[in-house]
Amino acid sequence: MSEPLLKVEGLKQYFRINSHFTVKAVDGVNFTINPGETYGLVGESGSGKSTIGRSVIRLYEPTKGKITFDGRDISGKMNRETEKHLRTGMQMIFQDPMACLNPRKKVSDIIAQGLDIHHICATQKERNDRISEILEQVGLAPEHASRYPHQFSGGQRQRVGIARALIMRPRLIIADECISALDVSIQAQVVNLMKDIQQKTGCAYLFIAHDLSMVKYISDRIGVLHLGHLVETGTKDEIFTNPIHPYTKSLLSAIPHPNPEVEKSRKAMSYDYRAFGVDYNKGTEHLVNGTHFVLATDSEYTDWTKNT
Amino acid sequence: MQKDNLILSIRNLDISFQTNAGAVHAIRGVDLDLHRGETVAIVGESGSGKSVSMKAVMGILDKNSVVNHGEILFTYQENGISKTVDILKMDRKTIRHTINGRHIAMVFQDPMTSLDPTMSVGKQIIEGMMLHEHIGRREALERAVSLLDMVGIPEPEKRIKNYPHQLSGGMRQRVVIAIALACDPDVLICDEPTTALDVTIQAKILELIKKIQADMGISVIYITHDLGVVAKVADYVNVMYAGNIVEKGMIDEIFYDPRHPYTWGLLSAMPDLDTNDERLYAIPGSPPNLMHERPGDAFAPRNIYALNIDDRLMPPMFRVTDTHYAATWLLHENAPKVEMPPELKERILRMKKEAER
Numbered sequence: 001m002s003e004p005l006l007k008v009e010g011l012k013q014y015f016r017i018n019s020h021f022t023v024k025a026v027d028g029v030n031f032t033i034n035p036g037e038t039y040g041l042v043g044e045s046g047s048g049k050s051t052i053g054r055s056v057i058r059l060y061e062p063t064k065g066k067i068t069f070d071g072r073d074i075s076g077k078m079n080r081e082t083e084k085h086l087r088t089g090m091q092m093i094f095q096d097p098m099a100c101l102n103p104r105k106k107v108s109d110i111i112a113q114g115l116d117i118h119h120i121c122a123t124q125k126e127r128n129d130r131i132s133e134i135l136e137q138v139g140l141a142p143e144h145a146s147r148y149p150h151q152f153s154g155g156q157r158q159r160v161g162i163a164r165a166l167i168m169r170p171r172l173i174i175a176d177e178c179i180s181a182l183d184v185s186i187q188a189q190v191v192n193l194m195k196d197i198q199q200k201t202g203c204a205y206l207f208i209a210h211d212l213s214m215v216k217y218i219s220d221r222i223g224v225l226h227l228g229h230l231v232e233t234g235t236k237d238e239i240f241t242n243p244i245h246p247y248t249k250s251l252l253s254a255i256p257h258p259n260p261e262v263e264k265s266r267k268a269m270s271y272d273y274r275a276f277g278v279d280y281n282k283g284t285e286h287l288v289n290g291t292h293f294v295l296a297t298d299s300e301y302t303d304w305t306k307n308t
Numbered sequence: 309m310q311k312d313n314l315i316l317s318i319r320n321l322d323i324s325f326q327t328n329a330g331a332v333h334a335i336r337g338v339d340l341d342l343h344r345g346e347t348v349a350i351v352g353e354s355g356s357g358k359s360v361s362m363k364a365v366m367g368i369l370d371k372n373s374v375v376n377h378g379e380i381l382f383t384y385q386e387n388g389i390s391k392t393v394d395i396l397k398m399d400r401k402t403i404r405h406t407i408n409g410r411h412i413a414m415v416f417q418d419p420m421t422s423l424d425p426t427m428s429v430g431k432q433i434i435e436g437m438m439l440h441e442h443i444g445r446r447e448a449l450e451r452a453v454s455l456l457d458m459v460g461i462p463e464p465e466k467r468i469k470n471y472p473h474q475l476s477g478g479m480r481q482r483v484v485i486a487i488a489l490a491c492d493p494d495v496l497i498c499d500e501p502t503t504a505l506d507v508t509i510q511a512k513i514l515e516l517i518k519k520i521q522a523d524m525g526i527s528v529i530y531i532t533h534d535l536g537v538v539a540k541v542a543d544y545v546n547v548m549y550a551g552n553i554v555e556k557g558m559i560d561e562i563f564y565d566p567r568h569p570y571t572w573g574l575l576s577a578m579p580d581l582d583t584n585d586e587r588l589y590a591i592p593g594s595p596p597n598l599m600h601e602r603p604g605d606a607f608a609p610r611n612i613y614a615l616n617i618d619d620r621l622m623p624p625m626f627r628v629t630d631t632h633y634a635a636t637w638l639l640h641e642n643a644p645k646v647e648m649p650p651e652l653k654e655r656i657l658r659m660k661k662e663a664e665r
Binding site for chain 2: 217
C-alpha cells in the first residue's frame with residue numbers, strides 16, 4: 001500500500017470558553033486518506049465533523065495530535081515552504097455557496113484569488129486561460145467569469161465554489177456539507193460533478209455530511225463521528241452491511257426510504273448516549289475485519305457483535 | 309373520504325409578487341383539497357411556490373404580494389355551527405383573531421428563529437390559549453405542562469420555565485409543535501419541519517407528529533422537498549413545479565405509478581441504498597426564474613421527454629384514476645407512448661417486492 005495522503009493521529013481540538021469550561025469538540029481522532037479516494041465523515045450536528053475539517057486545513061490550531069499531509073507534518077508550527085505546500089495542495093469547499101463568495105467580486109477574481117496570492121500565473125493571458133479551463137471543467141461557460149455571484153442560481157454558485165478549490169490543482173479537497181444547502185435535483189448534479197472531477201484529476205476528498213445516503217454514493221471509506229469521537233470507520237460496504245456500533249445503526253435506520261409501504265410501518269432505532277451507558281473515553285479501537293474499526297470497550301464489543 | 313369532510317379547499321389560486329425587477333408570478337393556478345384527518349404533502353424544489361401557497365392559507369403573505377384570483381375555502385366548527393369562509397376575502401386582523409392558531413396552526417422550519425428567545429417556553433405556549441380561549445393563567449399553565457408531556461419532553465414542570473437557548477434543536481421543535489397544538493387546531497401546516505434537524509431527530513419528530521395526528525384526529529399539510537419524509541407520513545401527495553401542481557395522487561400512486569417526467573426525475577434522484585450505481589440520476593438544468601413568463605409547460609426546457617406542444621401550450625390536468633392526476637401532454641391520447649426511465653421502473657419493482665415482504 002502506498003503512503004497515505006493525509007494521516008491524522010490522535011487529533012484533539014479543544015475550545016476554552018472560560019476557566020471552568022472547555023468544549024472538547026474533537027477528542028482523539030485517527031484516520032487516513034489515500035491519494036485519489038473519498039473519505040466520508042458523518043455525524044449529527046455538534047459531533048465535531050466540521051471542526052475536524054477546519055483543523056486539518058489549519059483554520060484552527062490543533063490542541064494535540066499529529067496531522068501529516070503528503071509526508072510533511074502540518075500540525076505544529078510550519079515553516080514557509082510547508083505552509084505554501086499546504087495552502088496550495090489542500091483546498092476547501094464550503095456549505096453555503098452564497099455566504100462563501102464575496103458579493104462584490106467578479107467570479108473570475110473569486111476563482112483566481114489563489115493564483116494571485118501565490119503568484120502562480122506570470123501573464124494575464126495564462127491566468128485567463130486557466131480560469132476558462134476551470135469554468136468549463138465545472139460545467140459553466142467562460143463568459144460567466146465576468147459576472148457577479150448574485151447572478152447565479154444556487155447550484156451554479158456551488159460550481160463556482162468548486163472551481164475556486166480546483167484551480168490550485170489540489171491533492172485534497174475538504175468538502176464541508178457542500179450539498180446540504182442545495183435542492184434535491186441539484187444535489188445529484190453536484191455530486192456527479194465531484195465524481196467526474198475526481199476521475200479526471202485524481203484528487204482526494206474529505207466529504208463531510210450528515211446525510212448518509214449521499215455519503216454512500218460518493219465515499220470509498222466512511223467514518224462515523226459522535227461527540228468528538230470516531231465511533232466506527234471502514235469501507236462503505238463494511239459500514240452499510242455490517243454496522244456494529246449502536247450509533248451507526250441508529251443513523252442508518254433514520255434514513256427515510258422512499259417507499260411508502262415500507263416506510264409507514266418502520267420505526268427508527270433510537271440511540272441515547274447516556275441511556276446506553278457508553279463511555280467513549282474508555283473505549284479502544286477494535287478491529288472487526290479488514291479495515292473496519294469500532295470504538296468500544298471489550299465487554300461492549302462482545303455485546304454488540306453478539307446481537308448481529 | 310366523503311365530500312362533507314372537506315375542510316380546506318383551494319381553487320385556482322394565483323399569486324404574484326411585486327419586486328423592483330418586475331412581477332414574479334409565483335403561484336399559477338393551484339387547486340388543493342384537504343379532508344378531515346388526512347395528511348397531504350406538497351413536494352417541490354425551493355421556489356416552486358409550496359410555502360407561498362400555505363402562507364396564503366394562513367393569511368401571512370408578504371406585503372408586496374398580489375392575489376390575482378382564486379379562493380381558499382375553509383370550513384370550521386364554531387359553537388357547534390359549521391361555517392365556511394374564504395380566507396382571501398378576510399382582512400388580516402380578522403384572520404388573526406378567528407383562524408390563526410385556533411383553527412389553523414403552523415410549524416416552521418427553523419425552531420431557533422420561530423421561538424422568542426426572551427420568553428420562557430411556558431409563556432410562549434400559554435400566550436395563544438389565553439388570547440383565544442380566555443382562560444386563566446393557572447389553567448393555561450396546567451395545560452401547557454400536559455402539552456409538553458404529550459410532545460415527549462421529559463420533566464415538563466421544569467422545562468416550562470426554560471428559555472429556548474437552554475433546549476436542544478429537537479426539543480425546540482417539540483416546543484414549537486406544542487405551541488401549534490395549544491388551541492386544538494383543525495389543521496396543522498408543517499413547513500419543512502425537520503430540514504434544520506439531524507436525521508436521527510427528524511425520524512423522532514415525524515413519528516411524534518404522526519402519533520399526535522392519530523390521537524387528536526387533525527389534518528396535516530406537510531411542505532417538504534424530501535420524498536423520504538413524504539413516504540413516511542403522507543396519504544395524498546401534490547408535486548409542485550414553478551407555481552403549478554404537476555401531479556397529484558394517493559401516496560401509492562405517486563411512488564409506484566408516477567406519470568409526470570418531473571416526478572420521475574425526483575424519484576430517480578433520491579439516493580438508493582440498495583444499488584451500487586456509480587452515478588446518481590440528475591435532472592438537467594435548474595429551476596426556472598419565475599420572473600420570465602414563457603408559454604407552454606414550465607418544465608419543458610429540462611424535460612428530455614418534452615413534445616413540441618410543450619413549448620406552446622400548457623398541459624391541462626389529465627385524469628389517470630379518480631384520485632390521480634398529472635399535467636403532462638404525454639398522457640394525451642394522441643401523444644407518443646413514452647415509458648418511464650428503465651432504471652426507475654426497475655427500482656419501483658424492487659420497492660414493491662420489498663413492500664410485500
